[in-house]
Amino acid sequence: GNSVTQMEGPVTLSEEAFLTINCTYTATGYPSLFWYVQYPGEGLQLLLKATKADDKGSNKGFEATYRKETTSFHLEKGSVQVSDSAVYFCALLTNAGKSTFGDGTTLTVKP
Amino acid sequence: DTAVSQTPKYLVTQMGNDKSIKCEQNLGHDTMYWYKQDSKKFLKIMFSYNNKELIINETVPNRFSPKSPDKAHLNLHINSLELGDSAVYFCASSGTFDAEAFFGQGTRLTVV
Numbered sequence: 496g497n498s499v500t501q502m503e504g505p506v507t508l509s510e511e512a513f514l515t516i517n518c519t520y521t522a523t524g525y526p527s528l529f530w531y532v533q534y535p536g537e538g539l540q541l542l543l544k545a546t547k548a549d550d551k552g553s554n555k556g557f558e559a560t561y562r563k564e565t566t567s568f569h570l571e572k573g574s575v576q577v578s579d580s581a582v583y584f585c586a587l588l589t590n591a592g593k594s595t596f597g598d599g600t601t602l603t604v605k606p
Numbered sequence: 607d608t609a610v611s612q613t614p615k616y617l618v619t620q621m622g623n624d625k626s627i628k629c630e631q632n633l634g635h636d637t638m639y640w641y642k643q644d645s646k647k648f649l650k651i652m653f654s655y656n657n658k659e660l661i662i663n664e665t666v667p668n669r670f671s672p673k674s675p676d677k678a679h680l681n682l683h684i685n686s687l688e689l690g691d692s693a694v695y696f697c698a699s700s701g702t703f704d705a706e707a708f709f710g711q712g713t714r715l716t717v718v
Contacts (some may be wrong), residue, residue: 505628527704527706529706531709533647537634537711537712538610538696538698538707538709538710538711538712539696539698539707539709541706541707541708544706582647584649588704588705589704590704591688591703591704592637592654592656592661592662592703593651593662594639594651594717596646596649596650596651598646598647599647599648599649602649
């Protein structure tokens with residue numbers, strides 16, 4: 496079956512530090528890949544996505560590149576802010592409509 | 607305007623009761639979902655409906671029954687509630703079954 500493995504948290508960084516959250520996946524075919532963010536007390540929001548190999552998704556300073564050869568979709572940001580504190584979920588979606596989420600990584604950014 | 611709205615936001619109930627959570631989306635999407643998020647934040651899909659038809663039904667107890675009266679609504683009814691049902695339940699929708707999902711704010715269910 497499909498699976499998504501992401502870096503275990505929690506991750507604690509100082510403001511302006513560089514962020515990487517690793518995500519690797521297992522799936523048949525060519526799924527679309529997503530990063531969702533969940534702020535405290537809220538639902539998940541789409542952060543960025545990539546639908547085919549070598550696509551780069553980007554939003555709000557976050558980036559992730561769909562790497563088919565390493566089956567990875569690592570999330571990066573050059574300089575985090577306190578407001579980036581949230582839970583981040585990596586997810587895949589097959590073209591049959593089946594979604595699989597990673598376990599989430601809690602990020603805390605300290606001033 | 608809220609895109610995906612679910613009610614109630616909080617639900618506290620006793621074991622053995624039956625309860626419903628309602629979900630509505632005003633995005634004109636064809637596909638709607640129910641997800642369960644446990645206390646460790648693990649997120650698991652429960653059901654997926656496309657144009658009012660069930661297309662994904664993960665292994666959930668048959669005490670959980672989704673109902674889609676029309677494309678814009680997907681309600682979740684739970685019979686004989688158990689302590690282990692305590693979680694946050696999220697409704698979501700997507701334009702097609704292979705597009706990204708838009709999530710509601712969640713319903714925190716506590717069974718006592």
